[in-house]
Amino acid sequence: MNAPMAVPCPHCGALNRVPAERIGEHPSCGRCRRMLFDGHPVELTAANFDAIAGRGDLPVLVDFWAPWCGPCVGFAPVFAQAAGKFEPRLRLAKLDTEAQPQVAQRFNIRSIPTLILFRQGHEIARQSGALNATQLQQFVDGVLAHG
Numbered sequence: 001m002n003a004p005m006a007v008p009c010p011h012c013g014a015l016n017r018v019p020a021e022r023i024g025e026h027p028s029c030g031r032c033r034r035m036l037f038d039g040h041p042v043e044l045t046a047a048n049f050d051a052i053a054g055r056g057d058l059p060v061l062v063d064f065w066a067p068w069c070g071p072c073v074g075f076a077p078v079f080a081q082a083a084g085k086f087e088p089r090l091r092l093a094k095l096d097t098e099a100q101p102q103v104a105q106r107f108n109i110r111s112i113p114t115l116i117l118f119r120q121g122h123e124i125a126r127q128s129g130a131l132n133a134t135q136l137q138q139f140v141d142g143v144l145a146h147g
Helices: 048-055 068-084 101-106 135-144
Strands: 004-008 015-019 042-046 060-065 091-096 114-119 122-128
Touching: 042 048, 048 060, 048 091, 060 068, 068 091, 068 135, 114 135, 122 135
Parallel strands: 042 091, 060 091
Antiparallel strands: 004 015, 060 114, 114 122
């Protein structure tokens, strides 16, 4: 039997223990009762960043973007669609660098869009520039296969 996975709730930040074999069965949060996975990227802020991307066993792919960035806006639908495809294997999240500059500075974001894949709060891969759906799939598969 697999050990339970620690999965942060994207709504309230509570850490939930979910049996690994049941992660794909639409688990809900033990605190707020909302679904842990809803097929949409989580909106990150300075207040919830560490609770969502900084802990838990689930890798978290964060899109650092800004509303004035044309490539970011063009990439948004690709990223949003990927959330439903990749969950519950990994969580997708977005951070508006314009609204949350302190978090962008913390991760030395120099160009946008930039994707950072976190595992248990540690950066394991980074990719700058907008990707199409195939490139995004290749990036995620390549990183997760090696780590």
